[in-house]
Amino acid sequence: MTAKLSNAQIAWRAAQDIPDGAYVNLGIGFPEMVAKFKPDGREVIYHTENGVLDFGEAPPAGEEDWDLINAGKKAVTLNPGASFFHHADSFAMVRGGHLDVAILGAYEVAQTGDLANWSTGPKSVPAVGGAMDLVHGAKRVCVITDHVTKDGRPKLVDKCALPLTGVGCVTTVYTSLAVVDIVNARFVLREKLPSISLEDLQAVTGAELVADKVGDLIVPEV
Amino acid sequence: MTAKLSNAQIAWRAAQDIPDGAYVNLGIGFPEMVAKFKPDGREVIYHTENGVLDFGEAPPAGEEDWDLINAGKKAVTLNPGASFFHHADSFAMVRGGHLDVAILGAYEVAQTGDLANWSTGPKSVPAVGGAMDLVHGAKRVCVITDHVTKDGRPKLVDKCALPLTGVGCVTTVYTSLAVVDIVNARFVLREKLPSISLEDLQAVTGAELVADKVGDLIVPEV
């Protein structure tokens, strides 16, 4: 296997594309890491489904207020200018298209923009949370993910095999090997690691990569 | 023409049926008069469409705050325990069935409970306000009205001729001659002025009055 980005590096790359002044929702888990890599000088306002806008970093251990948490049930703090609101208003922000960016994890992303990220099948207890709302809310719906599954199968696919979270909803995928936009139901390769050939990248991708103007995916050690 | 109740007396009679602790919306104009006749010892909380719950009497002339008005654009005051909310929340209270009583005026009420009170036809500028919402909101939708029009035609009718405000929505009608419940699409006469015979009352009513147990409509001079 060729060299690939760490999760932190994928998060770093995704963070570079968040514009100054953006309203952003970061999914539970891996996507929360994106906040760490916000470029200096940019202001980003974070939204969490459970009714807080403009929250800040985690408080020091022992100083948590468990009534002040994010959607991942982690304690957070408030920035000046924060606000509280109930769940219907919170999802009005989401569903109403008021968020600029949502960043989510994925099991599979199809070239049509379909996303599967909530269920690995009927065996476990199903749990969906706010994922199905978020994919229809933000102006840009970004996915961060390893390029392949743990056993080496493509996560960027022709058609999702797993239960869908949303149809035609993903804008951009940041993977361990590449940055891929979804344009007119095609994967458009925007950047790839310089160390991997287009052929090798295509070989671990489950649908055709349109590769007209491809930049280098260059990420610092983070 | 036989003796009849004044508007103030009709309002008085309607006020007697508002239970203690009720949440009440009084329509613009004549219905606002009902508040004057709330029986002592009963607490009534008034709602106005423009986002105030638990408002009080009009302020003295010259002390009006024109940002603190009711739906009729009249200045009001606040009782302790009042609250402000936006228009969607205000009509959630209405449409969601949270009001106990709404009291409205009428051009016509049909025995089916249909109400016409917003338009006298296509000639003027149409204006509906909150009337069409209110008739579907409160647990009891009451009408106060003269029993007949200015030229003597029945206002309680078989079928409304004027444009409807709502279908099957009226619970009780307080008129200048009688109190009439609407039960299973029939006018059920509950009270009538002792001075008018059932025959004479029926003669000025546009649909059959069911008159099994009829009490006396006795109202003080007010």
Next chain:
Amino acid sequence: MNKIQTDIDEAVAGIEDGMSVMIGGFGGSGAPIELIDALIDRYKRTGSPGNLAIINNNAGNGAVGIAAMIYAGMVAKVVCSFPRSTDSRAFTERYLAGEIELELVPQGTLAERIRAGGSGIPAFYTPTSYGTQLAEGKPVAEFDGRHYVQERWLKADVAIIKAEIADAKGNLTYNKAARNFAPLMAMAAETTIVQASRIVDPGGIDPEHVVTPGIFVDAIVEVAEPAQEEALLRAGAQS
């Protein structure tokens, strides 16, 4: 992030011919008189923005606010629940002359349609107006044995609203019943422009007391002692 603008004319400079404009207020309470006046001034100077569709509970009173816009000739359509007022000649004359289109919407339906517009809900069902003229042509459905009318969301290009306190991030509070439609309009418009009586630093509004979170607001101008429409009318304001 700083959404504060110092020039009220600049704040409304993006409002163009033919746009739909939600205007906060219920009668005079909440009417953003200074923002409206800035629009009228520009229209009188430049002939733009004209041909506007105005969304408000009412259709103007006397010769100030929306009535002044109508008298100026900027208004092609009004979406409202109650186009009558103590003096609604401005609207009535143009309407009866066929010069202004009216879309009459029950008040609660108007509020809910605007909220739906801001909330990504393209349509909903309401008992309001079922069986009436105002439901004609609209889909009807039965739920649990009762009939309901399907209503569509209502959005706008711009909202102009009046707030009490604002911060640079766009968080807002309102003054008493002047709140009315403003928080909904802020959600439903592509661009929301606010006149606030007072601007404070972010954090100057308790997060528990924010009524409109800043995400719904694009531009704020301070109008320290705003005119109150009803007070203007009672003082005998003329166009």
Next chain:
Amino acid sequence: MNKIQTDIDEAVAGIEDGMSVMIGGFGGSGAPIELIDALIDRYKRTGSPGNLAIINNNAGNGAVGIAAMIYAGMVAKVVCSFPRSTDSRAFTERYLAGEIELELVPQGTLAERIRAGGSGIPAFYTPTSYGTQLAEGKPVAEFDGRHYVQERWLKADVAIIKAEIADAKGNLTYNKAARNFAPLMAMAAETTIVQASRIVDPGGIDPEHVVTPGIFVDAIVEVAEPAQEEALLRAGAQS
């Protein structure tokens, strides 16, 4: 008007077998632990109220709150968006054993269905879940070229919620993100029972700061220093 009750057991006495119960909270924030405990105590004493349908974002954590209700055997159905937690054994075991029914609802749809229930909106359309398993069997419609799923309102017999400040007329405020579903549930339940950390005289809450107006509230009990579910769990609470 005085909605205050002094006895917490009496406050929940009207909750009967088979009822649907909305319970405020998102994870541990906003969970009305003392109201829940009063229900559990009665169930253990009398065998009632059992067979409950619980509506909450989650399905319990550890062995407190909703998880304790499940362990006690009172819960027949859970309507929620996310039945997983750091320790969701209570729910998971009963669910996999087929002893608890689950209705899984996307979080925003859950919030909007509850709001609709409180607002007299029997159904609405949302883009959420279109084309997914969770939309199976639901009507679909196209508006402006996009597909939407029709969702129905969600009501309940009872809501039990946790507030910060209350007055005798039922006006409420909340503490930070503990607000979440509570204001919606208060609207959507036939009867709303509140535990408040502090009770003040009417007028003690600024009318501008009321989050839930008293019209949505039926009963209030003061629980001066309420347990916080997450804090209980971290302190190692056992059933």
